Amino acid sequence: MPRPKRAPFALLTAIILIVTTILLACDSEPRKSDAELGLTPQQAQGRRVYDARCAECHYAYSTHDLRAPSLHGLFKKPFMKNGIPANDDRVTDIILLGRAKMPAFQQKLTQQQLDDLMVYLHTL
């Protein structure tokens, strides 16, 4: 008995769906709690700032780029992706002054929020 012609197509569709789901899952790991990440209260405050101000463009825990380079391991390497030294002064400059396609946060963050954010960025 010949099988219905559609079967291979349905199988292919199923395979594509499964593969796509797996690939997407790599970027959307379940969000870890502050406790699971072992964050101190100040680091957790910084994470709130990050979520509100940075997360729309930068991934924190995936090395993939979103609308901008991932900030995972930002301070673990000597240089940022743009070639600028990855230290507190230079990173603070970028946050306060912005870059070509990144908004400046000088008027948008209090000194306390900036301090908390920097402490959090060091955990990435």
Ligand code: HEC
């Ligand atoms: C609207 C999108 C957007 C937002 C929001 C944003 N950025 Fe960016 N950011 C960018 C883009 C685009 C670049 C790369 C631009 C460039 O280097 O000229 C960048 C670059 C950076 C870099 C340099 C990264 C590297 O490795 O070269 C750092 C550090 C950074 N952003 C931190 C932050 C922090 C911290 C926040 C939150 C306070 C933030 N950004 C919010 C778009 C954004």
